[in-house]
Amino acid sequence: MSEDFKPKIIYFMCSWCGTGGSETASAHHLYYPENVIPFRVNCTGAISPLHLLRAFVEGADGIVISGCHPGDCHYNDGNFRARRRVASIKSILDSLGLGADRVWFRYVAHGEGKRFADTAAEFNEHIKNLGPNPLKERKET
């Protein structure tokens, strides 16, 4: 993989824990790769599978979803529902050979600024190894 490949990564984070994590990271002056684009949603449970698919079709190389730790969801069960949805999306992508590991789901609590920055950096490395998303250059999608 060429060194100058800068993956485009969409980081879905919920308003409560995920974004809180990024605030804590900024308070501690922790850096994450600038090609990771934060995208705030009210709750991970509100993310439709179509949003993720749309992101892929429109040229994202990878997607991370961060919600609250189990039991911490502001709406009680949004993160559990999101986890099910991610599980089904992964198995759909897997059975079609579309690379399910371009989607990550990780819990990041409000105080876990380091975990937030680490996740972004780790995922960035991971996608760099995978290479660009083959969907994005196709005219026919």
Added chain:
Amino acid sequence: MPKVLKLSQGVQEGTKELLRFLLSEEKVKGIVTLKERSPQQGMGYSLITNPQELPNTRPLYPLMPSNAGKILSHLTLKGPSPQPLAVVAKPCEIRAFIELAKRAQGGVENILLISQTCPGVFPLQMSVNGGLKEKLSSYWKSAQKNEVFSEIRSTCKGCVDFIPQNADIVVSVAGSKDSEKECEIFLNTSKGESFVEGIKGSKAAEKEITNKQTQELLDKRKEGRKKMFDQVEAEKPEIEGLVQIFGRCIGCHGCSHVCPICYCDLCFFDSQQNEHLPQTFERYLDLRGGLRLPPDTVFYHLGRLMHTSISCVGCGMCSDVCPVDIPVSSIFTKVGEAVQKKFQYTPGKDIEEPVPSGTYKEEEFKEIGEQS
């Protein structure tokens, strides 16, 4: 084990006799079944209330003009039928109806579900072109012999759920050797038993629906299923393959309109939400230098997979209506099987079991939360 009712007619006449009994004894108010309307109108589902219409009905006719699950959902969407109705449908249609009922798109209250061990149905095109009627007698013969008839829908050739699980009454068709002379009817539930109370016929002892013959057919169907999946696999459904397979798509959205699981009033893909801003097109052009029109066909099919794969009953309507012969159903059943396996869920099996996408457990998919 279900009780067995034996009627001394062939399976076609026997089923009609059962329907005649239900109507004339006023056990049910009406029956939803396939009916030959006129040579021009052809075969279609009808709601009949008069026993005199029965000679024109073809309850076991091997055709699925539309998925009866969808029809039943429309009948019961705004509330249960005030008077009991019976419906004769294929197993996958019953499963579709159960799935819809679980999603609050109808209800099984006051509905007597009659089904059959299903030898498969013909593609719709054959009934329109008139080639179906000549094939009928050899179709019934092959059903007696437990064979997979060569001209049924390709989805049916790979269907392993041909024994209905949720029907109240099951007519034994596939795997019934003497279906010309006698009609074996399984009374699956107490509801089914109470409806046929008083019918003339011998009530034999209890018996399992599955037997050596159905097992034999199951093995053949499993083989067919493997073949069907191998065909999908051979097209390499990675991005390149998908672009090739769905490249023919003309964007008519017919597959979603006939799909029993696609019940949304307004589909996302037909809505304004799916219309792009000029900036979006511009971005597409920047990214790719060109665009297929209509755009987003792969997106559409993947999106539909995300919505329906968990409940896909494998009825094959989607492939059947596709004007450009995309093997939609083969892909959907293959992906559906993987997703359903992951959630250990069988669509249409248990009406009490919630649909996985609407529920969750706290202790599950641990590996996903700790992704790395």
